[in-house]
Amino acid sequence: MTVGAPEAVGIRIREAVDADWEEAGRICYEAFATLADRHGFPHDFPTVAAAAEPIRYLINHPSIYGVVAERDGRVIGSNFLDERGVISAIGPISVDPQAQDRHVGRMLMNAVLDRAQVQQVPGVRLLQIAYHNRSLSLYAKLGMQVRGSFAAMHGAPILERLPGYDVRPAVPDDEPAMNALCARVHGHTRAGEVAEAVAAGSARVVEHLGRITGYTNRISYFAHSVAETNDDMRALVSEAEDFGTPGFLVPLANNDLFRWCLDRGLEVFFVLNMMTIGLYQEPEGAYLPSVGY
Numbered sequence: 001m002t003v004g005a006p007e008a009v010g011i012r013i014r015e016a017v018d019a020d021w022e023e024a025g026r027i028c029y030e031a032f033a034t035l036a037d038r039h040g041f042p043h044d045f046p047t048v049a050a051a052a053e054p055i056r057y058l059i060n061h062p063s064i065y066g067v068v069a070e071r072d073g074r075v076i077g078s079n080f081l082d083e084r085g086v087i088s089a090i091g092p093i094s095v096d097p098q099a100q101d102r103h104v105g106r107m108l109m110n111a112v113l114d115r116a117q118v119q120q121v122p123g124v125r126l127l128q129i130a131y132h133n134r135s136l137s138l139y140a141k142l143g144m145q146v147r148g149s150f151a152a153m154h155g156a157p158i159l160e161r162l163p164g165y166d167v168r169p170a171v172p173d174d175e176p177a178m179n180a181l182c183a184r185v186h187g188h189t190r191a192g193e194v195a196e197a198v199a200a201g202s203a204r205v206v207e208h209l210g211r212i213t214g215y216t217n218r219i220s221y222f223a224h225s226v227a228e229t230n231d232d233m234r235a236l237v238s239e240a241e242d243f244g245t246p247g248f249l250v251p252l253a254n255n256d257l258f259r260w261c262l263d264r265g266l267e268v269f270f271v272l273n274m275m276t277i278g279l280y281q282e283p284e285g286a287y288l289p290s291v292g293y
Ligand SMILES: CC(C)(COP(=O)(O)OP(=O)(O)OC[C@H]1O[C@@H](n2cnc3c(N)ncnc32)[C@H](O)[C@@H]1OP(=O)(O)O)[C@@H](O)C(=O)NCCC(=O)NCCS
Pocket: 004, 006, 031, 032, 035, 092, 093, 094, 095, 096, 099, 100, 101, 102, 103, 104, 105, 106, 107, 127, 128, 129, 132, 133, 134, 135, 137, 138, 141
């Protein structure tokens, strides 16, 4: 899938190892913070540690492929490919602010796109911060298509109960129904992430009229949720005790759910675009993507 020629001179791309996490984490914090400051937006990661810990997790996860860019033996950027599902998700990608706009980002993107091609995955996706013109342009130049826009919503928990919609922790026996629901809405499962969230105790299901009509791995920026209807999704969101920041992702095309979040006092942190290569079908149902897809 490597697209286009320009490459930075003297840059080596290699697989990320545990020893890279602190420097890659610092760069991730600074790359996102510098960009947010320039546009007058709050920081995605409030501290270096808030960026570095996820980077450490990603580097050491057996189903997530990580790469770093090096110049003169020093790490200057990193990128990741989440391979837990049928679809692979790219990100976060970050390049040291001192080294940006010199094709390092392109090389890091091509490294994970090449990996996806070798692994023969049917599709690759990411969510891109809409105010960042450079990443939007880079991804489009690499062949990615914009599929939709999503508001990151945050604020105080809603803590309402919808009569007739019972939310409870998911257990391993629920996984077949959860995966079947995801396949109905998206055309593919996300079974690896579901199994992890159930084992970690963060997954919830909603039952309506005696069957599972929705699930969430966690109402969060980093996890996805799927439901038959907006009422099922409202029940899941209403029960969450903490949305974190930047908050969970609501498809702007789902006007009903977006307005409901606003009516409940939630605020928009920023807007992201979903971009894809390969397999994609319009979802048929309610859903909240993770920052991956
Ligand atoms: C996004 C990021 C990784 C890109 O890395 P980079 O090394 O700066 O980018 P590159 O130089 O490889 O590529 C930028 C491309 O966009 C093009 N570009 C930049 N601004 C553009 C604009 N306003 N309109 C059109 N094209 C533009 C450049 O010409 C270049 O294309 P080329 O490779 O065909 O010449 C880097 O800017 C970064 O770390 N940003 C902060 C973190 C972040 O936003 N991550 C992504 C979140 S979605």
